[in-house]
Amino acid sequence: xLQASGGGLVQAGDSLRLSCTASIGTxxxxxxxxxxxxxxxxxxxxxxxxxxxxxxxxxxxVKGRFTISKDSAQDTLYLEMNSLKPxxxxxxxxxxxxxxxxxxxxxGNYIYFGLGTQVTVSS
Numbered sequence: 001x002l003q004a005s006g007g008g009l010v011q012a013g014d015s016l017r018l019s020c021t022a023s024i025g026t027x028x029x030x031x032x033x034x035x036x037x038x039x040x041x042x043x044x045x046x047x048x049x050x051x052x053x054x055x056x057x058x059x060x061x062v063k064g065r066f067t068i069s070k071d072s073a074q075d076t077l078y079l080e081m082n083s084l085k086p087x088x089x090x091x092x093x094x095x096x097x098x099x100x101x102x103x104x105x106x107x108g109n110y111i112y113f114g115l116g117t118q119v120t121v122s123s
Contacts, residue, residue, distance in 0.1 A: 004094045017080050019078055027072050034047050034077075034093070036090035081119070097110030
């Protein structure tokens, strides 16, 4: 139901925009988020936008560099990533769940995860 795209190999300092498309109705009433994972580590919160009020939240590591947005009419979620760093290298996943601003960093609140897209940032 969710499909992320837009990943690739870039150099440090470059930008990428990830997209996540959803089947009809998936965005309705769901908080939408991005998580990332490197081999051998847990899937970490990156950013999310709340369903109730469109408030956004970011992990400290990406704050000021990444911007989350959504087009509800198109059921598409975006993650604009600027000033990329090698430590941003990971597989990025979009997710849909039930959460408010205070809890949307918690992966346990997400029900659906899409197939990931690989982002590799070289130094």
